[in-house]
Amino acid sequence: MANSVSVNTSNKDLWAGGAEPYKASYGKLMMWFFLISDAFTFSAFLIAYGVIRFRHPGYEGTLSDFSFSQTYWPVPEKVFEAFPFFHGVELPLVFVGLMTFILILSSVTMVLAVEAGHRMDRQGVEKWMVWTIFGGLVFLGCQAWEWSHFIHGTDAGSRLLDGSIIYGANLQLNQYGPPDFAAFFFFITGFHGFHVFSGVALNFLIFYQATVGILERRGHYEMVEKVGLYWHFVDLVWVFVFTFFYLV
Amino acid sequence: MIEPEISTIKPEPADKKKIFKIWWVAGILALVTAAEFYVALQFPESWKGFKIFLFIGMTFIKAGYIVMEFMHLGHEQKSLMWTILIPTAFVVWLLGALFIQADAIYHAIYG
Structure with a gap:
C-alpha cells in the first residue's frame, strides 16, 4: 500500500512524517508531554507527603494552645506565620499568600507576552517578559527568605525529650514537628523553587531572543508560547503546593 | 559597536476584548485565593473536614482556569x-x- 501514501510537502507547517497531530506544532506538543511527565514527578512528591502525613497523628487541641512537638504533625498556619520586617508579629500564611499572588501575577504577564507575540508586537513581548522575569525573581527572593527563616527557627525554639532546645530545622532535626515535615518542606518547595529558577532562566533567554530580533526574523513568536506553557505549569504546581502543604 | 536593529514590522493592534478576558481570569484567580484565606483564617477550627473539602475544590477551580485559559488547553x-x-x-x-x-x-x- 506504500504507493497510495501521498505526503504533502508544500505546506511548511507539516511535520516530517505528515500532517501535524492535534493541529499543534511539534514544540508545543512536546512541551505538553514534558509537562505531563513533570506533573507525575510532583504527584510522586505529593503521594509521599500524603502517606507520611497520614502516618503521623494530627494536632488535637485548639489552635490557641498549639505548641511545637515531635509527637504530632504541626499546624501549617502556626509554622508559617512570619513576615519580613515584622519580627514577632503573628501573621499566619500572609507571606505565602503574597508569594502565591506574585506568581499568579507573573503568569498573567506571561499570557500578555504571548498575546503580544501573536500580534508580532516586539515591544509588547519585551515589556511583558521583563515583568514576568521580575515576578519570578521576586518569588525566588521570597522563597529564600522563607527558607532562611524556617532553617533558623523561632526565638523560643523547641524542647526535645532529652531536655535540649533546638532552633529551626534541617534534615536531621526539626523544631516545628517530626523531622519528616522539614524534609518534605525542603524537598517539595525546593524542587518547585528549582523549577521557578529554570523558568526564569528560560524566560530570560526568550526575552533576550526577542530583544535582539531573533524571534522577529524567525517570523513568529512561538517560543514565547512554549516557554509560557512551562511558566504556567510552575504556577499551577505552586497552587497545589500552597493548598496541600500550607492550607490543609 | 553594533547598531541596534530597528524593527520594520508594524504590530497588529491589540484586541481589547482579549486583553480584558486575560485580566478577568486574573481577577477570578485573585478572588479565589482571597477566599481561600478567608476560609483558612475565619472559619471555625471544628469545620476541619469541610474546610479541606473547600480548599481542594477551590484549588481545582484555580487549576482549571490556569490550564484552560492561561495554558490555552480549552481552546486546543x-x-x-x-x-x-x-x-x-x-x-x-x-x-x-x-x-x-x-x-x-x-x-x-x-x-
Missing part, C-alpha cells in the same frame, strides 16, 4: 485536551486511593 483541539486531562485524572485517582490506604494503615497501627 478536543483530542489534545483529553490526551492531557485523562492521564492526569488517573493520577488524581491514584492520589486519592493511596491517601485512603495510608489512613487505613495509620488506623491499623494506632487504632
Whole structure:
C-alpha cells in the first residue's frame, strides 16, 4: 500500500512524517508531554507527603494552645506565620499568600507576552517578559527568605525529650514537628523553587531572543508560547503546593 | 559597536476584548485565593473536614482556569485536551486511593 501514501510537502507547517497531530506544532506538543511527565514527578512528591502525613497523628487541641512537638504533625498556619520586617508579629500564611499572588501575577504577564507575540508586537513581548522575569525573581527572593527563616527557627525554639532546645530545622532535626515535615518542606518547595529558577532562566533567554530580533526574523513568536506553557505549569504546581502543604 | 536593529514590522493592534478576558481570569484567580484565606483564617477550627473539602475544590477551580485559559488547553483541539486531562485524572485517582490506604494503615497501627 506504500504507493497510495501521498505526503504533502508544500505546506511548511507539516511535520516530517505528515500532517501535524492535534493541529499543534511539534514544540508545543512536546512541551505538553514534558509537562505531563513533570506533573507525575510532583504527584510522586505529593503521594509521599500524603502517606507520611497520614502516618503521623494530627494536632488535637485548639489552635490557641498549639505548641511545637515531635509527637504530632504541626499546624501549617502556626509554622508559617512570619513576615519580613515584622519580627514577632503573628501573621499566619500572609507571606505565602503574597508569594502565591506574585506568581499568579507573573503568569498573567506571561499570557500578555504571548498575546503580544501573536500580534508580532516586539515591544509588547519585551515589556511583558521583563515583568514576568521580575515576578519570578521576586518569588525566588521570597522563597529564600522563607527558607532562611524556617532553617533558623523561632526565638523560643523547641524542647526535645532529652531536655535540649533546638532552633529551626534541617534534615536531621526539626523544631516545628517530626523531622519528616522539614524534609518534605525542603524537598517539595525546593524542587518547585528549582523549577521557578529554570523558568526564569528560560524566560530570560526568550526575552533576550526577542530583544535582539531573533524571534522577529524567525517570523513568529512561538517560543514565547512554549516557554509560557512551562511558566504556567510552575504556577499551577505552586497552587497545589500552597493548598496541600500550607492550607490543609 | 553594533547598531541596534530597528524593527520594520508594524504590530497588529491589540484586541481589547482579549486583553480584558486575560485580566478577568486574573481577577477570578485573585478572588479565589482571597477566599481561600478567608476560609483558612475565619472559619471555625471544628469545620476541619469541610474546610479541606473547600480548599481542594477551590484549588481545582484555580487549576482549571490556569490550564484552560492561561495554558490555552480549552481552546486546543478536543483530542489534545483529553490526551492531557485523562492521564492526569488517573493520577488524581491514584492520589486519592493511596491517601485512603495510608489512613487505613495509620488506623491499623494506632487504632
